[in-house]
Amino acid sequence: MFFRKKGxxxxxxxxxxxxxxxxxxxxxxxxxxxxxxxxERTHDYIQVLFPTTERSGAVRGSPVLSFEMLRDINTNRLxxxxxxxxGLHSSLxxxxxxxxxxxxxxxxxPEPFIFETGVQPYVNWRSExxxxxxxxxxxxxxxxxxxxxxxxxxxxxxxQQTLPNHSSRCYWGx
Numbered sequence: 001m002f003f004r005k006k007g008x009x010x011x012x013x014x015x016x017x018x019x020x021x022x023x024x025x026x027x028x029x030x031x032x033x034x035x036x037x038x039x040e041r042t043h044d045y046i047q048v049l050f051p052t053t054e055r056s057g058a059v060r061g062s063p064v065l066s067f068e069m070l071r072d073i074n075t076n077r078l079x080x081x082x083x084x085x086x087g088l089h090s091s092l093x094x095x096x097x098x099x100x101x102x103x104x105x106x107x108x109x110p111e112p113f114i115f116e117t118g119v120q121p122y123v124n125w126r127s128e129x130x131x132x133x134x135x136x137x138x139x140x141x142x143x144x145x146x147x148x149x150x151x152x153x154x155x156x157x158x159x160q161q162t163l164p165n166h167s168s169r170c171y172w173g174x
Contacts, residue, residue, distance in 0.1 A: 012063060013048070013051035013063035013064060013065045013069070014051060014065075014069070014073070014080070014084055015048075015063075016028040016031075016048055016049070016087065017080075017083055017084040017086075017087035017088070018080060018083065018084075022045075022048040022063075023048070023061075023062075023063060024044065026045070026048075028049075028087060028090070028091075031045050031048075031049060032090060032091065032094045036098050036121075036122035036123075037122065039095075039098050039122075040098075040122055040123050043058055043059060043131065044059045044062060046135045046138055046139075047059050047062035047063060047138070048062065048063060049091040049095070050088070050091065050138045050139045050141075050142035050143075051063055051064070051065045051142060052064070052065060052138055052141050052142050052145060053065045053066070053067060053070065053145070054141075058131070058134070065145065070145060073146070074145075074146070074147060081146070081147070084146055085107055085146055085147065085148055086107055088107075088142065088143060088146055088148060089106065089107040089148070089151070092139065092143065092151060092155075095135070095139060096114060096155075097117070098121065098122060099121050099125050099132070099136075100116060100117055100119055100120060100121030101114050101115065101116055101117060101121075101158070102114065102115055102116075102117045103151070103154070107148070107151070109150070110150070111150070112150055112151055112154040113154050113157070113158070114154050114155055114157075114158040115158075126162075126163060126166070128166065128167050129167065133166070133167070133168040133171075134168075136155075136159070136168070136172060137168060137171035137172060139155065140152045140155055140156055140171075140172055140173060141171075143155070152173070153173070155172075156172050156173035159172045160172070160173075
């Protein structure tokens with residue numbers, strides 16, 4: 001099993017949320033503390049902040065969730081689901097801030113929603129065909145995989161309302 005204390009691998013896709021460093025030696029706190037410029041120019045952190053069952057086409061060798069891991073986490077057999085969800089909420093909050101957005105409420109909010117902060121985002125992520133569209137797809141997919149459907153739906157709803165004809169809309173859930 002992938003959560004054994006002895007022999008724990010840094011390629012573990014959820015290791016950041018369990019208090020360990022990722023496969024490049026970075027902690028969750030380090031990544032979340034990066035500047036917007038760091039987030040834009042670095043391309044291998046999104047796979048560890050928002051792990052999915054799909055291999056990254058952009059970052060070879062980045063961690064991938066197995067269906068067995070996902071089942072064990074979501075059935076809470078390992079008693080780590082809540083810890084991972086709280087970490088994902090922190091990561092989502094940081095990425096939304098990067099995009100000039102904010103999330104209302106916490107991880108348990110029954111009706112979360114996303115709104116613009118009024119601060120100009122570091123990059124124009126709304127343009128067609130840039131890597132931020134893929135990042136957003138990964139974020140939404142990851143939130144759903146870990147049972148954070150309300151947060152994923154809030155993000156998807158915001159995108160649907162503000163970018164109804166975006167080329168990535170099929171990946172964003174509308």
